[in-house]
Every structure is written in structure tokens, then in C-alpha cells.
Amino acid sequence: MYKELGPGDHLAMLGLQPEQLPSVVLLLGVFDVHEGAKRFAGYLDDAHFSRSETSRSGIPYYMGQHAGERVALSACFGGPMAALFAHTWCGAGVPAVVQLGWYGALQEGTGLGDVVVPRHAERQDGVSDWYLPKGILADASPDLAHAIVARLRARDIPADQHAIYSTPALLAESRDVIADWSRHGYHGVDMETAATFAVAKNLGVRRAAALLRLDDLVTEEHSLTRGLPRDLRGFMREREREVMHAAIEAVGDLG
Numbered sequence: 001m002y003k004e005l006g007p008g009d010h011l012a013m014l015g016l017q018p019e020q021l022p023s024v025v026l027l028l029g030v031f032d033v034h035e036g037a038k039r040f041a042g043y044l045d046d047a048h049f050s051r052s053e054t055s056r057s058g059i060p061y062y063m064g065q066h067a068g069e070r071v072a073l074s075a076c077f078g079g080p081m082a083a084l085f086a087h088t089w090c091g092a093g094v095p096a097v098v099q100l101g102w103y104g105a106l107q108e109g110t111g112l113g114d115v116v117v118p119r120h121a122e123r124q125d126g127v128s129d130w131y132l133p134k135g136i137l138a139d140a141s142p143d144l145a146h147a148i149v150a151r152l153r154a155r156d157i158p159a160d161q162h163a164i165y166s167t168p169a170l171l172a173e174s175r176d177v178i179a180d181w182s183r184h185g186y187h188g189v190d191m192e193t194a195a196t197f198a199v200a201k202n203l204g205v206r207r208a209a210a211l212l213r214l215d216d217l218v219t220e221e222h223s224l225t226r227g228l229p230r231d232l233r234g235f236m237r238e239r240e241r242e243v244m245h246a247a248i249e250a251v252g253d254l255g
Contacts, residue, residue: 029101
């Protein structure tokens with residue numbers, strides 16, 4: 001049923017006309033979707049909250065601008081929510097999707113606020129199997145990933161491309177599980193990237209992600225239970241803004 005929806009149906013869910021589509025959609029993976037979206041929308045110019053008035057199932061989002069690009073921002077938590085939003089936007093015809101958010105480090109040598117631009121995300125999210133056959137990578141579009149890294153490094157922000165692991169169950173991670181992921185070489189873990197990449201790849205849309213290192217799962221520094229010290233929150237807010245702007249500008253670089 002819903003799989004047969006066309007571009008017009010997805011546009012109606014967004015309350016948009018084709019000429020109003022943004023050049024990039026940012027999907028923000030965050031616990032508090034309302035406050036997170038509001039905060040990141042503040043990093044855009046002329047941002048306003050939107051929701052379709054003709055559909056109760058409309059996707060909530062902010063629309064704004066940066067560097068001459070029209071930008072939409074939707075906040076999500078976990079693979080199913082990311083997939084729903086990604087599918088709606090990609091189905092409507094948006095040309096690029098970038099996953100933003102945070103990751104837990106699985107390797108030594110990372111610093112708070114370092115950025116991983118995933119080459120691909122291990123598909124343990126529970127959603128990507130609906131979009132890609134087994135054995136097919138949920139990977140980034142190389143040109144967009146490279147452009148984001150270049151923009152970040154131009155800002156002197158540490159950024160590299162690595163494989164990450166997407167999990168569906170954050171609080172089910174044990175030390176043994178984390179050690180196993182680390183041994184297999186995954187740079188970090190998140191909850192949304194595999195789903196977002198799988199949806200966008202299935203629908204033929206350019207895609208990438210830029211995730212900030214928050215907690216270090218190797219040393220357990222800045223873990224969820226310990227929280228982030230207040231004196232570092234300002235640094236992380238500024239880093240969020242810079243990463244978001246770099247991702248948007250990278251989309252513009254590719255035209």
C-alpha cells in the first residue's frame with residue numbers, strides 16, 4: 001500500500017509543491033527530537049517550522065537556508081524514524097540527504113567533537129533489510145562524503161572516513177558487545193545512519209553523514225551516565241553548527 005505512494009503523495013505529506021523542495025535534507029539523530037531540531041534550526045537563516053496542514057501524518061520539519069541553499073531539517077531517533085523521514089523526503093524528490101548526530105567511539109585516539117564521515121554503516125539497525133538485499137552495503141555517496149571531509153578539514157575540524165556500526169538498541173550494549181565491535185574495526189556506533197543510507201540508496205538519492213564523537217566507549221569517558229561537563233557544552237554547540245554548515249556547503253559544491 002504505502003510502498004506504491006508516488007512523489008505527489010510524499011509532497012502532500014510534507015505540504016510542499018515540487019518547486020519548494022530543498023536542495024538537501026538534514027536528518028538529525030537525537031534523543032529529544034523537539035529540542036534538538038529547534039536548536040539546530042537556529043543554525044540556519046530564516047528557519048521556520050513546517051508541517052502539512054492537509055495531512056495528520058505530515059512529517060514535522062524546519063525549512064531554512066544557508067550559503068544560498070534551501071535546507072530542510074527533521075530530527076529523528078533510531079532507525080525506524082530515520083527511515084520514515086528519509087523515505088518521505090527522498091520519495092518527494094529531494095536530491096541529497098545528510099545524516100547528522102553523534103557517535104560513540106569504538107577505537108582509541110579520538111577526541112571529543114571529532115567527526116566521522118561514514119563510508120558505510122553496518123546494517124544491524126533492523127530497518128535497512130527492508131530496503132537493501134543482504135550483503136549490499138548501506139554506504140555513502142563517495143563524492144558527497146569526500147566533499148564534506150574537505151569542508152570540515154578546511155575549518156580545522158578533525159574528520160575522517162571510516163566504517164561504523166548502526167545498532168537498534170542503545171541500552172543493550174554490554175562491554176563484551178562493544179569490545180567485539182571494536183575488534184572488528186568499526187570506528188564508532190550510532191543508531192540511524194544505516195537506515196538513512198539504505199533508504200536513500202534504494203531510492204537513488206545522494207547521501208552522506210557527519211557524526212560528532214560524544215562518548216568514548218573504549219575509555220568510557222563522557223558516557224551517558226557521566227554526562228558532558230558544562231565547560232565543554234559551548235564547544236560542542238559551536239562544533240555542531242560548524243559541522244552542519246560544512247555539510248550544507250559540501251552539497252552546494254557538488255551542484
